[in-house]
Amino acid sequence: xxxxxxxxxxxxxxxxxxxxxxxxxxxxxxxxxxxxxxxxxxxxxxxxxxxxxxxxxxxxxxxxxxxxxxxxxxxxxxxxxxxxxxxxxxxxxxxxxxxxxxxxxxxxxxxxxxxxxxxxxxxxxxxxxxxxxxxxxxxxxxxxxxxxxxxxxxxxxxxxxxxxxxxxxxxxxxxxxxxxxxxxxxxxxxxxxxxxxxxxxxxxxxxxxxxxxxxxxxxxxxxxxxxxxxxxxxxxxxxxxxxxxxxxxxxxxxxxxxxxxxxxxxxxxxxxxxxxxxxxxxxxxxxxxxxxxxxxxxxxxxxxxxxxxxxxxxxxxxxxxxxxxxxxx
Ligand code: TYM
Numbered sequence: 407x408x409x410x411x412x413x414x415x416x417x418x419x420x421x422x423x424x425x426x427x428x429x430x431x432x433x434x435x436x437x438x439x440x441x442x443x444x445x446x447x448x449x450x451x452x453x454x455x456x457x458x459x460x461x462x463x464x465x466x467x468x469x470x471x472x473x474x475x476x477x478x479x480x481x482x483x484x485x486x487x488x489x490x491x492x493x494x495x496x497x498x499x500x501x502x503x504x505x506x507x508x509x510x511x512x513x514x515x516x517x518x519x520x521x522x523x524x525x526x527x528x529x530x531x532x533x534x535x536x537x538x539x540x541x542x543x544x545x546x547x548x549x550x551x552x553x554x555x556x557x558x559x560x561x562x563x564x565x566x567x568x569x570x571x572x573x574x575x576x577x578x579x580x581x582x583x584x585x586x587x588x589x590x591x592x593x594x595x596x597x598x599x600x601x602x603x604x605x606x607x608x609x610x611x612x613x614x615x616x617x618x619x620x621x622x623x624x625x626x627x628x629x630x631x632x633x634x635x636x637x638x639x640x641x642x643x644x645x646x647x648x649x650x651x652x653x654x655x656x657x658x659x660x661x662x663x664x665x666x667x668x669x670x671x672x673x674x675x676x677x678x679x680x681x682x683x684x685x686x687x688x689x690x691x692x693x694x695x696x697x698x699x700x701x702x703x704x705x706x707x708x709x710x711x712x713x714x715x716x717x718x719x720x721x722x723x724x725x726x727x728x729x730x731x732x733x734x735x
Contacts, residue, residue: 411545414444416463421608423592423601427551442480473693484711491719535563547582552591572729597626597641622680
């Protein structure tokens, strides 16, 4: 059976981008693959969360994973920092990651621009830790959104490099989508770019109905098409992309038609989009609240996941230590 690894940083609540970019594929995979889904709390330190927030953020994402339908009996759900083998393997992987290639990574350059006061070494070696997360379980497939494409490319490069230096033990981890389509980028509501946790442009799985309506109604558009079949401005295209993701095909087709014949009313389209998002989010939100408050269950899931993940990670780490040449006296 092929192995799947994927993670999410606990830096805030999950939004539609996380769900449709990654979690939806986790759900489809858990029955047919050997799955490891984890909460990347070490990665989240690269943006310096407050000590008081860290645990709660992890608890929130764990509850959200479970509320979305990830089944701890089928998949291994764990917290990265519970598996210390990852830290040791990361140290070893850093010896074969070169500064030049790390400095050139787009996500490093972006983060260095966004947080010039905090360009830490963890940011630079972020792709090394991510590669370690993936290859420590010998993953074949990694379900992620479009924004993680380059990090995944780096993971393949590091896996290949290790194989070349020490022997062929790691499969090349491939990006994964079910329909064979490209990795997706869920757009935000602010007219440009992707939906994100800190951009203020997202709909979260915990958002109340009225919050969702308000956010969608405020989404950026333009003054409307003036010519038939006019090309869409980015902000408008983004609304259509969201509609394609959450609404029925006939609903999308209707709004495409009225856009193309210039009779569209964005207000109507937004109302429909908001209701379709609510139809999807509301049941998940109820489950998140229930699970979040069930401390005993969260404890049980996290410890079971940690045990399973450690078993797999320590097996690989032993192999790696021996290939590199570590021997005990
Ligand atoms: P993170 O926490 O930023 O995002 C988690 C997942 O959500 C996807 N995603 C999106 N997909 C489509 N459209 C969007 N607007 C959108 N926003 C977020 C991300 O692509 C990701 O799949 N580096 C990772 C965490 C990580 C990881 C790993 C992932 C650490 N180790 C090993 C896979 C394998 C990250 O920061 O994701």
